[in-house]
Amino acid sequence: MKYTLFLLTIAIFLSTFTFAQEQRDLLNPTVRDLLNSKLDGEIAKEHVVQLTKFHRVQASPGYREAANYVLNKLREYGFSEKDAYIETFLSDGKKEYQTWQSPSGWDITSARLSIVQPEEFLLVSYPDIPMSLMTYSNPGDVTAEVAWVGNGTNDSDYVQKNVKGKFVLATGSGEDVHRLAVIKYGAKAVVNYLDEKRGRENPDMIRYTGIWPRAEELSKVTFGFNISNAHGEKLRSMLAEGKKVVLHGVVQGKGLHPSTMEVVVATIRGRQFPEEELVFTAHLDHPKECANDNASGSAAILDIARSFKEMLKQRILPQPNRSLKFLWVPEWYGTMAYIDAHPEFAGPTSGGKIIAGINMDMVGENLELLHSKMFVVKSPWSVSSCLNDVVANMASMVDKMNIQKPGGSKSQFNYRVVPFRSGSDHMMMLDRKIPTVMLSHSDYTHHTTYDTPANVDPTELQRAEMIAASSLWYLANLSASESLDLFELVKANTYQHFGEMARMVRAQITGAKIKDLPMAWSESDNALSTQFVFDVEAAKSVQHFNNDPELIKLAEQVQGHYGKRFEFLFGLTRAHAEASSYGADLGPPVNTQPDERIPERLTRGPIDLRLPWSKLPQKDAAWYEGINFSLNDSQRFEIINLIDGKRKVSEIRNIFIAEFGSTPDSVVNRFISDLVKIKVLRWKSDGK
Ligand SMILES: [Zn+2]
Ligand SMILES: [Zn+2]
Structure with missing residues (x-):
C-alpha cells in the first residue's frame, strides 16, 4: 500500500515536472474530453466517401449535388431553415465579383x-x-x-x-x-x-x-x-x-453556359453576443477524385456542426456566448461572390463582427501513406492576432492526446506551425481583416487521380476537427479569467520571439560584408520596430474576445512592458554594428527610393492573383515575367493587405521586408503603382 503511494507520489511529481516543461493547455480538460468524445472522424470520413461521388466543379451540376448533400445533412442534424440555407450567385464566366470573374x-x-x-x-x-x-x-x-x-x-x-x-x-x-x-x-x-x-x-x-x-x-x-x-x-x-x-x-x-455558384451557410446562434461570429470555412468544390482536397475539410466542418448541435440539444454544452458560423464555398470565386454580397462580413479592426476564422483545406491526410504532416498556417502580420497562439496551443494539446480512431490509422501526430502562406479561402477572410488560421497538409497526391478516400484517415480528421472546434469554441466563450490566461500565453510566446530576434540581428549584422553593414543594421532595426508593433497588436487583440477591465488595464501596459525588451535589442544592434567597426549614430535610411504616396483600396477581397499584369499593356506586363520581379502569391497578397489608406508605400515595403525578407523599394513601388494604373487602387490625394 505504502509502496503504491510512493509510486503515485513519484508519478505525480513526474507529471508535474513534465508539465512545467510543456506549454499549459488553454482549454479546460473537461471541455476537451467532451469535444473529443462527440466529434467523430469516422463520421467525417463517411462524408468524404459520399462527397467524392460528385464531380464538384464550381458552377456545375455535381457541385450543386454536393451542396445539397451538405444542406440535407444539416437538416438531419437539426438545423432549421433559418439557420442553414444555400445562397446562390450568378456564375456565367462574365459577372465580376470585385476583381474576380465568376467561372462559367x-x-x-x-x-x-x-x-x-x-x-x-x-x-x-x-x-x-x-x-x-x-x-x-x-x-x-x-x-x-x-x-x-x-x-x-x-x-x-x-x-x-x-x-x-x-x-x-x-x-x-x-x-x-x-x-x-x-x-x-x-x-x-x-x-x-x-x-x-x-x-x-x-x-x-x-x-x-x-x-x-x-x-x-x-x-x-x-x-x-x-x-x-x-x-x-x-x-x-x-x-x-x-x-x-x-x-x-x-x-x-x-x-459552357450561364449558371450559378452555391454557398452553404449554417449558424449556431450565440446567447450573449449573437451578432459576433466565429467562422469555419472549407471549399466544397473540386474534381470528383479530390478526397483530401477538399472533401476532407468540407466533411470536417460538417462533423463539427453536427457535434455542436448534438451537444447543445443534449444540454451537455451551453449555448455559446457568440455565434458559430459554417461556410462551404466554391473556392475563391464563391467566397468572393459572398464577400461582394456581404460588406458586413469583416473583422473587428475594420468595424466588423466576424472575430475569428479557421479555414480547413486538406485535413484528412493519412500521414503514413502520404508521408505527410499537418500545417497550422498562421494569420500574417496584416491581421496580427492572438488566434495564432490559440490554435498553436490547441495543436499542442491534440499532440498530447494521442488520438487514434478505431477505424483510423495508428500514426503519430506530426504537425508544424508555419508562417502565413496563401492559396485557399483564408486569403478572402484575411483580406476582410478577419483573423484566420488554415489547417492543411503536404500531400504528393494533390490535384491528381491519386487523391482518393483511401488516403483519408479518420484519425487525422479527428485531430483536425479537435484543433479547429476547440479553438473557436474556446474563443466564442472566453471568460474573464481565461482572457487573462490567454494574454499571459501571448506574452510568453512574444518573449520567445525576443530571444530569437537577438540571434537574428546578430547573424544579420555580424554576417554582413563591410559595404552592406550599414544597411544590415538599418534593416535589423526595421525588423525589430515592426515586430514590436505587431506583437503589441497580437496581445491587444485578446480584447476582441473579452473586454474584462483587468485585461484592458494589462493590454494598456503591454507596450511599455515589451518596450524595455526592445530597447535592449536596439542596443544590441548598435553594439554589433560598432563591434564590426561601423561607428555612426544611426544606420542609413532603410528606403533607398522612398515613396511617400498613400495608396487606398477600391475593392473588397484580395485582388485577382493575375493582376496587375493581365490588365497592363504587353510591354509593361513583361516586367512581371522577368528576373526583377520576385514576389510570389503570398507576398503580393500581404503587400495589398497592408494597404489601409494610412500607410505610405515605403512604410508598407518596410513592414513587408521585416516579415518576408529584403526586397528592393523599386519592386514594391512599381507593383503598387501598377495596381493604381489599372484602377484597383488609387492614391489618397486623388480621392480628395
Ligand atoms: Zn485544390
Ligand atoms: Zn484545396
Whole structure:
C-alpha cells in the first residue's frame, strides 16, 4: 500500500515536472474530453466517401449535388431553415465579383480520347476518369494529328511549329496552354500530361488541369484532356520516331453556359453576443477524385456542426456566448461572390463582427501513406492576432492526446506551425481583416487521380476537427479569467520571439560584408520596430474576445512592458554594428527610393492573383515575367493587405521586408503603382 503511494507520489511529481516543461493547455480538460468524445472522424470520413461521388466543379451540376448533400445533412442534424440555407450567385464566366470573374457554368456528359494512328488505343474516357477531361471544356469532335510543344505556356514553345488544326501535346498549366495553342495559334484542342517527379514515379497518375476561360475567351473555348505520364511519354516517343500520330477526341454535353455558384451557410446562434461570429470555412468544390482536397475539410466542418448541435440539444454544452458560423464555398470565386454580397462580413479592426476564422483545406491526410504532416498556417502580420497562439496551443494539446480512431490509422501526430502562406479561402477572410488560421497538409497526391478516400484517415480528421472546434469554441466563450490566461500565453510566446530576434540581428549584422553593414543594421532595426508593433497588436487583440477591465488595464501596459525588451535589442544592434567597426549614430535610411504616396483600396477581397499584369499593356506586363520581379502569391497578397489608406508605400515595403525578407523599394513601388494604373487602387490625394 505504502509502496503504491510512493509510486503515485513519484508519478505525480513526474507529471508535474513534465508539465512545467510543456506549454499549459488553454482549454479546460473537461471541455476537451467532451469535444473529443462527440466529434467523430469516422463520421467525417463517411462524408468524404459520399462527397467524392460528385464531380464538384464550381458552377456545375455535381457541385450543386454536393451542396445539397451538405444542406440535407444539416437538416438531419437539426438545423432549421433559418439557420442553414444555400445562397446562390450568378456564375456565367462574365459577372465580376470585385476583381474576380465568376467561372462559367459547365456541364459535360461524356468524353473520350483515343489514338487512331499508328495504332488504335483508348487513352482516357470521361466520366470514368473525371479528371481526364480539362474542366470548362466545350463539346466537340476532332480527329487530327498531334504536335509536341513542350511546356506550351510560352510563345517561344510555338516558334517554327505548325499547330493549326492539330492537337497539341504539352506539360504546362492547361489554362495557359489552351490560351496560347488554341486561342492564339489555332490548334483544335489540348492534351496535357504530368511530366514532373511524382508523375514519373507514378506513371498512371493523372493531374487536374482546367481551361478557366476569361470572359473575352468564352466563345473560343474548345476542349482538352489530361492523360498520364505513361501515355504522354508514349505519344512523345512515337512523335520522336517520326511517326504520324493521329488522335480522336470527342466531348459531348452542354459545355459552357450561364449558371450559378452555391454557398452553404449554417449558424449556431450565440446567447450573449449573437451578432459576433466565429467562422469555419472549407471549399466544397473540386474534381470528383479530390478526397483530401477538399472533401476532407468540407466533411470536417460538417462533423463539427453536427457535434455542436448534438451537444447543445443534449444540454451537455451551453449555448455559446457568440455565434458559430459554417461556410462551404466554391473556392475563391464563391467566397468572393459572398464577400461582394456581404460588406458586413469583416473583422473587428475594420468595424466588423466576424472575430475569428479557421479555414480547413486538406485535413484528412493519412500521414503514413502520404508521408505527410499537418500545417497550422498562421494569420500574417496584416491581421496580427492572438488566434495564432490559440490554435498553436490547441495543436499542442491534440499532440498530447494521442488520438487514434478505431477505424483510423495508428500514426503519430506530426504537425508544424508555419508562417502565413496563401492559396485557399483564408486569403478572402484575411483580406476582410478577419483573423484566420488554415489547417492543411503536404500531400504528393494533390490535384491528381491519386487523391482518393483511401488516403483519408479518420484519425487525422479527428485531430483536425479537435484543433479547429476547440479553438473557436474556446474563443466564442472566453471568460474573464481565461482572457487573462490567454494574454499571459501571448506574452510568453512574444518573449520567445525576443530571444530569437537577438540571434537574428546578430547573424544579420555580424554576417554582413563591410559595404552592406550599414544597411544590415538599418534593416535589423526595421525588423525589430515592426515586430514590436505587431506583437503589441497580437496581445491587444485578446480584447476582441473579452473586454474584462483587468485585461484592458494589462493590454494598456503591454507596450511599455515589451518596450524595455526592445530597447535592449536596439542596443544590441548598435553594439554589433560598432563591434564590426561601423561607428555612426544611426544606420542609413532603410528606403533607398522612398515613396511617400498613400495608396487606398477600391475593392473588397484580395485582388485577382493575375493582376496587375493581365490588365497592363504587353510591354509593361513583361516586367512581371522577368528576373526583377520576385514576389510570389503570398507576398503580393500581404503587400495589398497592408494597404489601409494610412500607410505610405515605403512604410508598407518596410513592414513587408521585416516579415518576408529584403526586397528592393523599386519592386514594391512599381507593383503598387501598377495596381493604381489599372484602377484597383488609387492614391489618397486623388480621392480628395
Ligand atoms: Zn485544390
Ligand atoms: Zn484545396
